[in-house]
Amino acid sequence: MNNDRLVSMANQIADFFQSYPEAEAVEGVSVHIHKFWDPRMRQGIFAHLNAGGAGLKPIALKALQHLAETQPNLSKSA
């Protein structure tokens, strides 16, 4: 999947949650990606995260890191 598009999508989700307290925002973004993204999309964004996560906004970055820690199988499945 196109990394720029995935990064843009993740950042848009982060924008929505930006006005929530950080812990809630991180949870909100990670739950959203978990619930609505197809595995290959998640695999793509995790690959991008592992490569440094360029372009990801801080909340998106933290949410993906949180997701990778709490749901390690997500970053592996395709």
Added chain:
Amino acid sequence: MLIQETDYGTPIRLSTKLVTLTIDGQDVTVPEGTSIMRAAAEMGTKVPKLCATDSIEAFGSCRLCAVEIEGRRGTPASCTTPVENGLKVWTQTGKLAKLRRNIMELYISDHPLDCLTCPANGNCELQDMAGVVGLRDVRYGFKGANHLDAQKDESNPYFTFDASKCIVCSRCVRACEEVQGTFALTIDSRGFASTVSPGQKEDFLGSECVSCGACVQACPTATLMEKTIIEAGQPEHSVVTTCAYCGVGCSFKAELRGTEVVNMVPYKDGQANHGHSCVKGRFAWGYTTHQDRITKPMIRAKITDPWTEVSWEEAINHAASEFKRIQKKYGRTSVGGITSSRCTNEETYLVQKLIRAAFGTNNVDTCARVCHSPTGYGLSTTLGTSAGTQNFDSVREADVVMVIGANPTDGHPVFASHLKKRLRQGAKLIVIDPRRIDLVKSPHIQAQYHLPLKPGTNVAMINAMAHVIVTEGLVQEDYVAERCDMAEFNRWRDFVSDKRHAPEEMEKYTGVKAADVREAARLYASVRNAAIYYGLGVTEHSQGSTMVMGMANLAMATGNIGHVGAGVNPLRGQNNVQGSCDMGSFPHELPGYRHIATDAVRHQFEAAWGVTLDPEPGLRIPNMLDAAVDGTFMGIYIQGEDIAQSDPNTKHVTAGLEAMECVVVQDIFLNETANYAHVFLPGTTFLEKDGTFTNAERRINMVRQAIPPMPGYADWQVTMMLSNALGYRMDYTHPSEIMDEIAHLTPTFKGVSYQRLEEMGSIQWPCNDAAPNGTPTMHIDRFVRGLGRFMITEFVPTEERVGPRFPLILTTGRILSQYNVGAQTRRTENVAWHPEDVLEIHAHDAEQRGIRDGDNVAVVSRVGETSLKAVISERMQPGVVYTTFHHVGTGANVITTDFSDWATNCPEYKVTAVEVRLSNHQSEWQRENALFRDATRRIHKAAE
């Protein structure tokens, strides 16, 4: 059997106070305010009448309905005389018989005596009344002045106006005013010279008439007559079914002669439309038998090959083997499908079942992705249900109506007529829309506030209104405390109270005067019943879901959810887009909006379907196209959708389709998507099958087969064949069995069955043990999710920005006479009103560019270019241009971009930065696409 509804003569009255009188010696009790004519009709007594019909208020002009009342002088008209306790009324006396015969004699003395060759023969109230009153002679002859040579107006494509047959009863004029609310007709001149006139003595086509058909329906003679009836003759039987156009879901009588449909008449008992219609449902059904219909299956190896007609067996087996091959080569999740919002619930359910059970993936999506997916997300998050809160009738009790990003008179015309009726009764109107839509100012309608915001600033606007309501103490504190999550509410209150959300601060984004925003917010919050109705102008933005939540916040804060007259109401686009969402068409949800990852839910379906389901969400349509370009999504089954025309950034869509190895399209015509298909499975129209549609008010309506399926099979049968060929058995013998399975697996549909639908006419879900007769109003007493959840709705400007290269904002939409991609309406006489897409542009923007009305212009965005005719329009604000996407040649979506809603990927159709310039040629894409279309549409016919 031909269904003939009872005409009670005057409208129903709903008073709880009852009145008892005696008519022809028989006691009858009716609500106060009822006419004597209606009271008589309700006890089975027909009082002769001509100018009265129960869809419009009494007029009292023909005097044929005169009655005698004991103790009163004269012969009052029963249509205009209300009942009173103790009245003794006689409807048939010698005096009345003589009077009525004289009246009829006068009418007939100026009426052609051509009954045997008249198209209304057998369905003419004038003819009937002549018989009823016993008219045997016309003593006056025809030598005096008369109207027998009056000119016929045949300008309208669907009906004629024959003034020689007009009795000037004004039923047409009053229907146009009271039922439709257009006020296009009038009675011109006085006395003997009186004549029905569209507009200022214009012809029907050139007038403001919107061809809803209300006048034709109301006409008691052959004066206004459908051309199909003139050509074919009167129908001999009828079938009640549901319109296949917009999400209003009007009930119609399909009237037939044998297997030929000759008329579509709105059904009086239709619970969504109450006997009204629009030009599309009433007249634009000719596409169903259009010569372009494809009725034989076709296959081809490459999209550059000609199509070859094959048997159903060969087409189905070929498609199944291709999907199996692709899955073997690229993996299980390399295929998927799109369900149709134009097909029935049962068909949609089967397609998603095929994809989940036979393909073994959740790569299923539907057209709601590109229209109301943010509605589902936003309302589910805040209220707990992915649907609107009211029935359409609720608008009858609204005191303030706020229309946001919707154009009901064009997109949902029958609802608009009901809305306009309420507005004429005095309800206040707020319109939030970049364009000055017709509702802002039309005959007898004037919006109190039109807030013409800049496209893309909805959330700034709703936050500004919320700021006013919160900071001016307009919150319904008791309602919120009782029904909402207070922690979430307090956080939201703090958020919107911040000065940065004040209308004065938001004005720089919205472009709307802060004072108007404040006044509009106060008006919305000032009444018991304030209702929000919204459309794609809300959802098709990068913050579509945020805006839906913002509206829900506003409604909760003002106590406007959970009772009649209020609510948050999406005006959904396609006939069954609500149903397609209900039926589990989204990649993360099973039927009934239950997440695929929820073990208990998934296990229930696994047990019923006998398969193991993937617990992971699948791809959405735009993600499928991205994955196709990437080479991981290689086959798709598309039923009744045309993503190559309807979805944004056409070049990206077609690149995705072109990258796939097997595209199966099931449709009634070779649509634009079929240009990229390898298998074409002919589909059926709504007239050719049984099933149900669910409209925007969650109303499940019956679709009944009127004519045999032209390809031999209904769509649900074709999906079954494909599933069986894939090795997953489906054995339904009738759509009712599919609905039984849906009801078994979906809690909100538990009480739905064909038997109950037949008994009740229609059912609004949820229908289950808690609500055995359905649910007209949602969230009464408590929200479905428990406590209402206020969400923080930060305004985030879209990344699509205007600049020096692209200084204008293009917003797209639709118009009354055309529907969606136009595949149906372009193949009807509706092209008389809209033969091509045009670009509406403000005079200032046009002048700056040297553009005159009617000039050909190029519209260029950063992703594409097209050309079309410019129309200078006062509806536009400077800096904003508008067009529709109904026509293939224009291909408006070649300009729109990939930007989409943050939560659902619903495309941002409403904001595209463009430049407009004079042009004398088509764009490169237009030229290439025209050549490509021709090349891909060749068909090798099978030997007969």
